[in-house]
Amino acid sequence: MEKFATHTGVGVPLRRSNVDTDQIIPAVYLKRVTRTGFEDALFAAWRGDPEFVLNQEAYSSGSVLVAGPDFGTGSSREHAVWALKDYGFKAVLASRFADIFRGNSGKQGLLAAQLAQDDIEQIWKVLETEPGTEITVDLENRTVTCGSVVAPFQVDEYTRWRLMEGLDDIGLTLNHEEEITSFEATRGSWRPKALPAKHLPSVEIEAARPSV
Amino acid sequence: MAGTLAEKVWQDHVVRKGSDGAPDLLYIDLHLVHEVTSPQAFEGLRLAGRKVRRPDLTLATEDHNTPTLDIDLPIADLTSRTQIDTLRKNAEEFGVRIHSLGDADQGIVHQVGPQLGLTMPGLTVVCGDSHTSTHGAFGALAFGIGTSEVEHVLATQTLPLAPFKTMAITVNGDLPPGATSKDIILAIIAKIGTGGGQGYVLEYRGEAIRKLSMEARMTVCNMSIEAGARAGMIAPDETTFDYLKGRPHAPEGADWDEAVEYWKTLRSDDDAVFDTEVVLEADDLEPFVTWGTNPGQGLPLSANVPVPEEIADENERVAAERAVEYMGLVPGAPLRDIAVDTVFIGSCTNGRIEDLRSVAKVLKGRKKADNVRVLVVPASARVRLQAEAEGLDEIFLDFGAEWRNAGCSMCLGMNPDQLAPGERSASTSNRNFEGRQGKGGRTHLVSPLVAAATAIRGTLSSLADLDLPEDVDLTSFDGTPLAPLDPRVPLQV
Known part of the structure; x- marks a missing residue:
């Protein structure tokens, strides 16, 4: 993962609350088996609307999304984070994030920065008055600067450290492999195992047919 | 110290306690896998030369892409077919059990785990699917994860996690005729909002919840995520044990007795403190419907479409x-x-x-x-x-x-x-x-x-x-x- 210290880029005001991951990337785009190439799928249902913010030239090269509260609710699809990253976003600012989305962002190096809603409103005003205004996100000092607005943001300390160091979670966990092995030795024998597989006798499943 | 159900299950799975703001490392008992959120995780393992640490704690099914007609014919949508073929290849390569389309044990992952008796009280259950909260109906700590976390669990059987806050949702009384557990959860979501549960594990309790069947409890816990919570739980009781006993993977003999003895301890202590408490009266519930485009935009069926200006x-x-x-x-x-x-x-x-x-x-x-x-x-x-x-x-x-x-x-x-x-x-x-x-x-x-x-x-x-x-x-x-x-x-x- 790339290290994240500060980022400066065009801010994109997305004045909507409850933007769920079905809106960030509809299910039809989830059939791919790769981890990249999702930029065309980002906000796919809205991209056909010429009024949509990313279709306006001043914002189209944006890399800091400024969204309404409860961003990233719904489905756990990490594709939502991949689509934002593939489009070029480095950070999303909102007053509230869904838990799974926030977690997924941290794993992928997309900063989910939590600001007060009042500060989000101030930033929206700047971005809408002067489209194309750049935002600087300073992870070290946990501040966002947009025009004359300077606002603090929250991000949990562990995620901040990992983003700044560019660390891979699996590698960090495998440093503790001995502890995992010791823990496994203490697990009760009643705890389930999927293997060897047990199930009722197999029965042939009849295929339903289209009704005429 | 007094603890809530969620805290007890959490404590029993801490491999390594985090310090200085670092998350706890939590052991995962059961990892359910489906075709949509797993291909990139298996690819990640392959690129890093890693194995699945515990194939015996992992189960894959095909559900999201599968057609519901002509299932004996090749899947017409090529990208869907590729995704399912990819899951089959990955399961074979990494030694993961899979129930494929046409198999009698195929189905939606959150039905397959419980019906096989793999979902039990006191487990940690994860899946790359937000409705993993369903399994919380058994008193398991069960939650959806992203694909990076799927890869993490495949490789290590653990997840680094910061503790959740706890919310008690007490549903008193009796459901009136014609109202169901679905109406309970839709009413809860309308009450606390789609963000109300963010950062929390919900625990559903109270008379109306106790009276629900196992399947009705699964409906309630299933939609915890629609209230913003990653997980919802119900303390196990005789309803839970009756549902489990004799299922293919349920414990047997002395293991069953030991398990039930432990499961009976899995309830929030009387003096446990929740971060938030919410109360709902089941007697007042009517059939609920949503009118809008998020699950919190719901009303009793007897109501009118809201007037936004108001x-x-x-x-x-x-x-x-x-x-x-x-x-x-x-x-x-x-x-x-x-x-x-x-x-x-x-x-x-x-x-x-x-x-x-x-x-x-x-x-x-x-x-x-x-x-x-x-x-x-x-x-x-x-x-x-x-x-x-x-x-x-x-x-x-x-x-x-x-x-x-x-x-x-x-x-x-x-x-x-x-x-x-x-x-x-x-x-x-x-x-x-x-x-x-x-x-x-x-x-x-x-x-x-x-x-x-x-x-x-x-x-x-x-x-x-x-x-x-x-x-x-x-x-x-x-x-x-x-x-x-x-x-x-x-x-x-």
């Missing part, structure tokens, strides 16, 4: 304006007047045998409304077999419904089961997001009973709109008690 909060007003427009509704009009094109009965929320029985009970001997398409999609192949053994399929077909093979189907429209633009559904699923069931589709979330009544009348309806006795016993037909759902007995089909 909403004080600006964000909510803008959201309501947008939702009313997208849904093509008239502000102030009765919800009961809304005509639908499709009724979808299925999903990990309401595709289980009890759901199908209650629907069949209402539909029996009737015909569907003209111009309404009715899809009945069992949550798993075993549920389908059980329904057929009970003759429910005949009732659905006589009614004019389509009786399909198992899978996620129209809940999210990744397979051909989709709404056309502008089409409207009454759906027993869990999400009414814009385009969720097909681009431009309009979804009203409802209980199975409301879905059944709506299929008969063609407009959003409840049992009260039918000439059924109000106290209709939904657990049996014609006074004849139904055989309980007993997966221990092989079905005679």
Whole structure:
């Protein structure tokens, strides 16, 4: 993962609350088996609307999304984070994030920065008055600067450290492999195992047919 | 020290306590896998030269992409077929158990785990699917994860996690006739909002929850994520133990006794402190429907479509304006007047045998409304077999419904089961997001009973709109008690 210290880029005001991951990337785009190439799928249902913010030239090269509260609710699809990253976003600012989305962002190096809603409103005003205004996100000092607005943001300390160091979670966990092995030795024998597989006798499943 | 149910399960899985703000490293007992959120995780393992640490704690099924018709033919959609083929190849390469389309144990991952007896109290259960919260009905700590976390669990059988806050949701009293566990959870979401549970594990408790069957509890926990919570839990009791005993993977002999003794300790202590508490009275509940485009935009069926101008909060007003427009509704009009094109009965929320029985009970001997398409999609192949053994399929077909093979189907429209633009559904699923069931589709979330009544009348309806006795016993037909759902007995089909 790339290290994240500060980022400066065009801010994109997305004045909507409850933007769920079905809106960030509809299910039809989830059939791919790769981890990249999702930029065309980002906000796919809205991209056909010429009024949509990313279709306006001043914002189209944006890399800091400024969204309404409860961003990233719904489905756990990490594709939502991949689509934002593939489009070029480095950070999303909102007053509230869904838990799974926030977690997924941290794993992928997309900063989910939590600001007060009042500060989000101030930033929206700047971005809408002067489209194309750049935002600087300073992870070290946990501040966002947009025009004359300077606002603090929250991000949990562990995620901040990992983003700044560019660390891979699996590698960090495998440093503790001995502890995992010791823990496994203490697990009760009643705890389930999927293997060897047990199930009722197999029965042939009849295929339903289209009704005429 | 006094603890909540969630805290007890958490404590029993800490491999390594985090310090200086670092998360705890939590052991994962059961990892469920499906085709959509796993390909990139397996690819990550391959690139790093890693193995699946515990294939014996991992189970894969095919559900999101699978067609519900012609399942013996090659999947027509090539990208869907590729994704399913990829899961099969990955399962083989990494030694993971898989139940593929056509297999009697195939089905929606959140039905397959419980019906095999793999989901148990006191476990940590994860899956790359937000509705993993379903398994919390057993007193497991179960939550959805992203693909990076799927890879992490495959490689290490653990996850680094910061502790959740806890919220108690107490539901007192008795559900009135015609109201179901779906109405409980829709009412909870409308009350606390789609963000109300963010950062929390919800614990559902109280008299009304205790009285629910295991399957009805699964419906409640399933939609915890729609309230913003990653997990919802219900303390295990005799209902839980009865459901589990004798299932293929349930503990046996001394293991069973040891397990039950432990499971009985899995309840929040009387003096445990929750970060937040919410109380709901079941006696006041009516059948609930959603009118908007997030699951918090719900109202009792007897209400009217909201008038956005009357909403004080600006964000909510803008959201309501947008939702009313997208849904093509008239502000102030009765919800009961809304005509639908499709009724979808299925999903990990309401595709289980009890759901199908209650629907069949209402539909029996009737015909569907003209111009309404009715899809009945069992949550798993075993549920389908059980329904057929009970003759429910005949009732659905006589009614004019389509009786399909198992899978996620129209809940999210990744397979051909989709709404056309502008089409409207009454759906027993869990999400009414814009385009969720097909681009431009309009979804009203409802209980199975409301879905059944709506299929008969063609407009959003409840049992009260039918000439059924109000106290209709939904657990049996014609006074004849139904055989309980007993997966221990092989079905005679």
